[in-house]
Amino acid sequence: MEPREETMSVGGVDVHVWKGGRGDPLLVLHGAGGNRGFTRWLRQVAERYTVWAPTHPGFGRSGDADWMETVDDLARFYLWFIEAAALGRPHLLGQSIGGWTAAEMAAMSPRAIDRLVLVSPAGLKPETGEILDVFYYPAPQLRAMTVHDPKTIPEWEELYGRPPTPAEIEIATRNQEMTARLAWKPYMHNPRLAHFLPRVTNPALIVWGREDRIVPVECGEQYRRLLPNATLSVLEGCGHLPPIEQPDAVARLVIDFLGGTRS
Amino acid sequence: MKLYYFSEMPHHEFPDEEGLKYPSLRLEFPNRFFNPAIAASNYQRYLDEYELADQAGFDGLMINEHHSTPSCVNVGVNMTAAVLGRITRRAKILLLGNILPIEDNPVRMAEQIAMADLISGGRVLSGFVRGVGVETWWANTNPVHNRERFEECHDLVLKCWTDPGPFRWEGKHYHFRHVNPWCLPLQKPHPPIWVPGTASPETAIWAGQRGYTYVPFLVPFDIARELFDYYRQGAAEAGRTVTPDNLGFLICAVTADTRAKALEAGRHFVWRMGPTLRAPLEFMSPVGMRSRAGNQFALRARPRSLAAMSYEELIAEHFIIASTPDEVADRFAHIQKELGIGHLLLEAQESRMDHPTTMRSIELMGAKVIPTMGALA
Numbered sequence: 001m002e003p004r005e006e007t008m009s010v011g012g013v014d015v016h017v018w019k020g021g022r023g024d025p026l027l028v029l030h031g032a033g034g035n036r037g038f039t040r041w042l043r044q045v046a047e048r049y050t051v052w053a054p055t056h057p058g059f060g061r062s063g064d065a066d067w068m069e070t071v072d073d074l075a076r077f078y079l080w081f082i083e084a085a086a087l088g089r090p091h092l093l094g095q096s097i098g099g100w101t102a103a104e105m106a107a108m109s110p111r112a113i114d115r116l117v118l119v120s121p122a123g124l125k126p127e128t129g130e131i132l133d134v135f136y137y138p139a140p141q142l143r144a145m146t147v148h149d150p151k152t153i154p155e156w157e158e159l160y161g162r163p164p165t166p167a168e169i170e171i172a173t174r175n176q177e178m179t180a181r182l183a184w185k186p187y188m189h190n191p192r193l194a195h196f197l198p199r200v201t202n203p204a205l206i207v208w209g210r211e212d213r214i215v216p217v218e219c220g221e222q223y224r225r226l227l228p229n230a231t232l233s234v235l236e237g238c239g240h241l242p243p244i245e246q247p248d249a250v251a252r253l254v255i256d257f258l259g260g261t262r263s
Numbered sequence: 264m265k266l267y268y269f270s271e272m273p274h275h276e277f278p279d280e281e282g283l284k285y286p287s288l289r290l291e292f293p294n295r296f297f298n299p300a301i302a303a304s305n306y307q308r309y310l311d312e313y314e315l316a317d318q319a320g321f322d323g324l325m326i327n328e329h330h331s332t333p334s335c336v337n338v339g340v341n342m343t344a345a346v347l348g349r350i351t352r353r354a355k356i357l358l359l360g361n362i363l364p365i366e367d368n369p370v371r372m373a374e375q376i377a378m379a380d381l382i383s384g385g386r387v388l389s390g391f392v393r394g395v396g397v398e399t400w401w402a403n404t405n406p407v408h409n410r411e412r413f414e415e416c417h418d419l420v421l422k423c424w425t426d427p428g429p430f431r432w433e434g435k436h437y438h439f440r441h442v443n444p445w446c447l448p449l450q451k452p453h454p455p456i457w458v459p460g461t462a463s464p465e466t467a468i469w470a471g472q473r474g475y476t477y478v479p480f481l482v483p484f485d486i487a488r489e490l491f492d493y494y495r496q497g498a499a500e501a502g503r504t505v506t507p508d509n510l511g512f513l514i515c516a517v518t519a520d521t522r523a524k525a526l527e528a529g530r531h532f533v534w535r536m537g538p539t540l541r542a543p544l545e546f547m548s549p550v551g552m553r554s555r556a557g558n559q560f561a562l563r564a565r566p567r568s569l570a571a572m573s574y575e576e577l578i579a580e581h582f583i584i585a586s587t588p589d590e591v592a593d594r595f596a597h598i599q600k601e602l603g604i605g606h607l608l609l610e611a612q613e614s615r616m617d618h619p620t621t622m623r624s625i626e627l628m629g630a631k632v633i634p635t636m637g638a639l640a
Contacts, residue, residue: 135550136400138543177407177551184405 003038003046008054010084011077014063017085018053021046024114025087026258028053029078031096031120031241032134032179034060034171040155041247041254048255052085054078056098058178060171071097071123071182071190075104079112091258093117095243096215097183100190103223106204107196115258116204118223119250120240122188122215129216131188135180139172148211148239155244188215197226204230205257207250209238264507264599264639266632267357268316268625269325270612271335272309275534276301282333287542289332289397302336308618310350315622316611317351319629323388325357325608330401334539341375348383356383357608359459359478360390363416364409365402370442372416373423377448385449388476390457391417393466396547407551410465412436424453459513462561464493465554471497471505478511478608481536481582484601486564487512491602507605512598516584516609517616517624518591518632528624529585530574534614536582537570588631595632599639607636 003020018037026049028042035055042051056074057065068074078101082090092113094102099121106116122131134142143160150156164172204227208220217234224232233253235246243250277296285291313324326343329335337343340358347356356379366372380387393413399406415434419442422430428443448454458470459478470477471494479487491510498505515532519525540547553561569582577583584594595607611628612621 136545138545173550173555180405180549180551181407184407185403 001050003043003051005037008081008085010081013057013065013077015057015081016055016061018055019051021049021051023049024258025050025052025090027078027082027087027090027092027113029092029094029098029101030056030059031098032175032183033096033241034175036159036244039159039244039247041243041251044248044251045254049091049258052087052090054081056101056178058181059175065178066181068178068182071100072104072108074101074182075108079105079109082112089114091115091117093119093254094121095119096240097122097179097188099123100183100188100193103193103197103200104190106200106202107193110200110202113202116200116202116227117207117254117257118204119207119242120209120212120215121206121219121223122183123190123193124219124222124226125186125189125191126216126219127222129218131216131219132214133187134214135176135184145213146240147245148209148237149245152237153245154247159244194222194226197223198228201228203257205253206230206232207242207253208232208234209240209242209245210234210236211238212240214240264595264604264636265322265606266595266628266636267323267325267606267608268313268321268354268628269327269357269513269608269610270309270312270621271327271329271535271610272305272337273534273539273614274298274302274305274333274336275614277333279538282538287546288334288539289542290400290546292333296333305336309612310346312612312618312621312625313347314350315625316629317354319625320633321354321625321629323355323357323606323608324351325359327359327392328362329395330398332397332539334535341372341379344376344379344387345382348379348386351383354386355388356386357388357457358390359388359457359608360392362394362398362402363391363420364393364412365398365404366412366416369416369419369437370423370439370444373420374444374446376420376454377424377444377446380448380450380454381446385454387448387450387454388457389454390459391420392459393463393552396545396549396552397542399549399552400546405551406549408436409552410554414469421453424448457511460490462564463553463557464490464560465557467491467493468497468500470494471499471503471509472501474498474501474503474509476509476511476606478513478606480513481515481569482564483580487602507603510602510604511606511608512602512604513608513610514581514584514598515613516591516595516611517620518586518588518627519620519623520587520627522587522590524620525585525587525591525624528616528620529578529583531612531614531616532583532585532610533574533577535610536572536577540568540570588627591628592632592635595636596639 055062099118100123328340432439457476517528
């Protein structure tokens, strides 16, 4: 199925969804930067899996959800989404705050999903370092800190090569506001999440960039220790956006992991 | 027209080149440059100046509150109000004001303002503000809740002052099972409420609907008029008549025995127009704190930043008035005529303006400017 966009109503919220590919369903939850749709890594993954990539409520072209307060609200919402979209027991992949959301969903209802992929997820308080305060820095400075080296990014021109349109600026502001709504305090983590992660026995893959300056790679070690059946794959020369920075490597890791023995 | 004396109680006793090493004097400038001995003597000095302003005949003494910045070390507006309530005798005490969205306990705020009102013999004018972004960072309050918390905190403070306790409050942001403050304002039904504005049409409308005194800070005349129009729109919605007593304006002003001396003293206000406001946008206006309409209005309201204006331009545009008492009185009369206001708030000390200069300015205002104000408005 060619990637296409549609809108689904869940709990009174109109959810914008990118959908495409073939194979077992894979739910993909985006990060604070918003839903980039079928970029290079996701097109590769969609050759093997039917990808559902919704835009979080309050982000992009999805409807408002001013009543949400925390990422666990978003997690409960997506458990509902899985039922509403009749996805059965999909694989679940989340990136950054989407990864945090995926971890919360798995902890709330481990049997609602099959395999779990967390890409640079927020959600845990680093044991020694800090999660960068992404609201504190001007956009150009933040972008420079988000990726390791723009020169190595194959889609840099398509994604960032021209100034944003007014509509894109409006969406970026919306994305930031909803991120603040969900993750302002405690900043980008849930102090209780660590207590629930040992419940998640689903096979889990954790992917991290060694040079991540947003969420330190030590959080990847923490997730690996807390999830009973997880492996951690650290990409060298990579920052906070592995699917953009190393799309081919990430797609291969994800396909290999999901194609393993079913749980 | 009534005149109000105001100092931000700055702590500008550090080398300016040190400040320039940081992205802003707010939040980032390390507090190792805070000098407790100097701050202790500054408080005495600033309070002496307020005391003289009371004696000199100012109608009101305005105080404000900021955090994490040398531009204002008045970190507790209710604490200062209580001190002024005891050391002054006559002038109103204008708190402009308490920063509602960052307050986690509106009941305590209601008690503290009430206590200041009682100590001062009913002289408190209770200003409520949304605060600049810096205070949101300082308090770590979610900026997307700024307006909701402003309004809910306001509603709970008013209820504390006007509804008999005990009562329960289960709101969206505030939850109190037993509200029964044993400290209520002397003024009935409650102290007058004031609201400042710089760029938010919503705040002007909101204040107009409630008949609160509304005061734009350091904006061009045409922007002040536009904000007053929003205020009138809100007042009309509630069927209220707007009088000069509902409207105020804030500028910087100093006088001296000669024009040259006043101009020299007035240069100290330039610090608050540029260096103390220098900051990334994110510090002053974190994401979600302002509405889209507020953001758009803010862009129009500041076609040129105050920091980009020369001292001479700041004087020409009435952001700063620095001259002999006669000329100062003329400029105040001009502002009154342009804006139709009943209250003029004077930021009358800044930066390194010294104590003798400040005291002399207060004396001259009292002797030669204040007596001419009664004929206005």
